[in-house]
Amino acid sequence: QVQLVESGGGLVQAGGSLRLSCAASGRTFSSYTMGWFRQAPGKGREFVASVTRSGGSTVYSDSVKGRFTISRDNAKTTVYLQMNALKPEDTAVYSCAASNRVGVPLSPLNYGYWGQGTQVTVSS
Numbered sequence: 001q002v003q004l005v006e007s008g009g010g011l012v013q014a015g016g017s018l019r020l021s022c023a024a025s026g027r028t029f030s031s032y033t034m035g036w037f038r039q040a041p042g043k044g045r046e047f048v049a050s051v052t053r054s055g056g057s058t059v060y061s062d063s064v065k066g067r068f069t070i071s072r073d074n075a076k077t078t079v080y081l082q083m084n085a086l087k088p089e090d091t092a093v094y095s096c097a098a099s100n101r102v103g104v105p106l107s108p109l110n111y112g113y114w115g116q117g118t119q120v121t122v123s124s
Contacts, residue, residue: 002026002098002113009094009118012086016122020081022096022115029077030054033099036070036081037108038092038120048094049081050104059104064090086122093117 008020020036035050049060049070058070069082079096095118097111105111 002029002032004096004098004113004115006094006096006115006118009120011121011123014086014088014122014124016086017082017084018086018120020083020094020096020118020120022079022081024077024079024098026077030074031100032113033101033104034070034072034079035097035099035105035111036079036094037097037111038090038094039117040089040092043092045095045108046092047106047108050099050106051079052104057104059106083120086120088122088124090120091122092120094120 003025006022036048037045039045051058051070055072067085072079096115098113099111101110
């Protein structure tokens with residue numbers, strides 16, 4: 001099992017940047033594909049980005065491609081989400097998740113472990 005704790009959320013003006021971190025417990029972090037998802041009020045959970053076990057491959061949703069970057073440090077058992085050029089529509093609770101699936105699954109159903117989430121609010 002793995003436990004996940006996000007940090008780095010907050011309030012930022014449109015056009016600004018934030019970096020989210022997700023610290024994982026356990027010595028098997030490198031065996032999990034890691035993903036970031038978000039959920040805005042009144043909306044369903046939305047895939048944001050994912051990274052393979054080695055960090056060699058990444059996938060992004062079209063809405064964040066070119067603005068967000070996912071990365072991981074297996075030695076520190078941490079996954080990051082660098083968010084640049086933030087827009088008000090990026091406002092949501094952001095959660096990291098771990099998957100046993102190979103590749104970069106997009107569906108939250110493929111992720112078995114979740115953090116509690118961190119709020120990101122982008123003001124216009």
